[in-house]
Amino acid sequence: MDKKYMPEPYKVKMVEPLRILPKEERIEAIERAGYNTFLLNSRDVYIDLLTDSGTNAMSDRQWAGLMMGDEAYAGSENFYHLQKTVQDIMGFKHVVPTHQGRGAENLLSQILVRPNTYIPGNMYFTTTRAHQEMNGGTFVDVIIDEAHISDKEDVHFKGNIDIKKYEDLINKVGAENIPYICVGVTVNLAGGQPVSMQNLREVHALSKKHGIRVMFDCTRYVENAYFIKVREEGYADKSIAEIVKEMFSYADGATMSGKKDGIVNIGGFLAMNEDDLYFKASALVVVYEGMPSYGGMTGRDMEAFAIGLKEALDFNYIKHRVEQVEYLGNKLIEAGVPIVRPIGGHAVFLDARAFLPHIPQSEYPAQVLAAEIFIQSGVRTMERGNISAGRDKEGNEYFPKLELVRLTIPRRVYSYAHLDYVAEAIIATYKRRDEIKGLKFTYEPPVLRFFTGRFEHI
Template sequence: MEPYRIKVVEPLALTTPQQRQEALRRVSYNLFDLRADEVTIDLLSDSGTGALSAAQLAAGMAGDESYAGSRSFYRFHETVSDLTGYAHILPVHQGRAAERVLFSSLLSPGSTVLSNTHFDTTRANVELAGCTARDLPCPQAADLDSDQPFKGDIDLDALRDALETATPGSPVAAVVMTVTNNGGGGQPVSMENLRRTAELCRLHRVPLILDAARFAENAWLVTRREPGYQDRTPRQVAEEAFRLADGCVMSAKKDGIVHIGGFIGLNDTELAQKCERLLIATEGFSTYGGLAGRDLDMLAQGLTEVTEPGYLAERADIAAHLAQRIRAVGVDIVEPAGLHALYLNAGRLLPHVPPHRYPGHALACRLYLDGGIRSAELGSLYLGEEDEDGNPVKSAPYELVRLALPRRVYTRSHYDHVARTLEHIAKNADSVHGYRVVDQSPILRHFSIKLAPAD
């Protein structure tokens, strides 16, 4: 059972199929543009969508809103320093701000950043710095159905080759390890893989940076799956992971269980000073970084709650419950199931919809039409490219739909509704049609794209 009781409730938005059809037409079939009060179950993202605890709200009431040197900052700083061990901690308003500040300070145009998998904003911030973002997922990640425990790992052979063949004219500026690997199906990274990555980075004098948005969930899966870690606590595993890297960026809207906030952690004093100067110019003074004091206090409390075994066990259990229900209705997911999201294999469910007609997006739209459920496509709409006539130039390797699970928000009966909706769709999969692009942005197009049903 959930290790908490509910103290405050919010009504769900209950709409009719006709209302949902009209809403989709109005937003040109872009689920990001739906109003929240048009969505019944919102699984678009787990970022900033969790429920605060009573202790977090109480901490927020003690927030010190002094412009500089607030008590809230020092409580936050102590908590993050104890967790990560980094010498320099800079607060920011969210993860993409951390990426922008760090990459603007660390990267030079023409260099390359290697990763197990860059997520969308990470890739965008690397490219905006004039650099190349290159993914090196491990070979096991290619088999969506296997029960391999650490498909989030980086390919160590490919990493070694990339580091050894880099030249002064095209250097590797950093290695970013995303834990858990969101773009790779929410799969965890093993401590062995992280340790060997750190050794390669030290050998080639390339900084290793953690994208630590879901560090606690990665740590929990390590304690469940990796030999030698069964007797370790998630907190102990997390502390070890942070100390293997040279620094981190974190969107605390995930495993900080807050609605806004993040941080940069670094050991390099010179780099930290460059980041601090940019932070002050663009985010806010270095002791608030664009956050209110109450946000810093709630974040500090969230970082202590997120590694509690009871909290993580329940989060894993509810994800497993939904995964079992989805499998039972005949829809495949990326295996094994993780914690923060489940990834539906839309390409397999809708083989009649070609990649350039976006089967993932088609499934996401049908989930909304049939059940009021909002989700996120991670397929050829997210990763693909077409020419000006709409012909495919590049398709994604897999056509997925992410069901992101907000923290402490929905109960099992809510997720049973999701499974029942998928069951109805699976029984009528031939009726699901594809979409074509009407208008798009040249970068991060999935956020603002406009589509229409395909002819």
């Protein structure tokens, strides 16, 4: 008998019971949450695809590592293990731990971003851009145009930087006004799309020519390395570790949320080669996070983080992780549901504008679609569209070309049977799409509004 997929490359040692609310109670729950899936109680969710950030299942070795926590306020042994692990895997000289990725973004932005500076990047990320703008900088999107076209499936590396756009920005504003270029590997809001090794080389060469730092957002760098291995010529016989080492050779530093490809529940870091940047970050981390030897993490968290970074390099692990996402995406494609193509590494992204063409973007089709999926099935997803994009400095909404709902797959958590249920729920929602109506804000926070905003039907 032909198999549609290989079984999970792990066995279950502990289980967490799930329950599904009756539909009437799901409707009440989403109404209490103001039609914002971030405000749902976890106990009311059946299958949680809100995020892959900190929602992953740790291994037995990581759990064993928790028992080896050195909770010294300064000089924790677990920090030195984490530091050496990052140095060995990525090759950076310095590591400053933080409680999660946005802590690293805050440090980097406070040190380098000033008013009238410009930070190019391959599509914005919400917290990254917020930190840049709060320090007076201006984010400039220099990703290739194809990244903004959801059904453009013949581009294998939609996360690539457009070198001409980047060079034009340098010529326009001056290299001295660009503190760094932020390269996401992979690009979340483009649909989990990877960046090719060739593009990383080109970005590095142009940046060095003009004296501009290259800083990676390396939250999902292992997924990016996997796509390089299976899609880019010359890398099929390279190990994930070898590909990762070459990737980071084209960077001067990186921010990371360990809650993704570190396979832990909390943690992050800012890494760099530059001594002066390290000294400034070490001083500032004390103000916002903690000592430079824990940065907002416990010793046991740092130990689990170090172990998780090593486990993530295993090819069988990352192959299964990406193939689970592809499995769900392909089931939706077969049913005619519009999604971002090619399928990314950490999530399937529904194209809400194509899913709900009768709802204008000003009425937040991705937000209402996420709410309707929960009503249909108890599955929690999240909006990645106009609400996530927010407003510019004049208060105008951005209206991005991509209006998406993200179905994010946690690592080592759900089986293919869970994904079958999710696919059936999305397809059932698609069949009744004409019944769905738009939303308006009842409460709009001034920044990162997708986290705590509230809505009601128009």
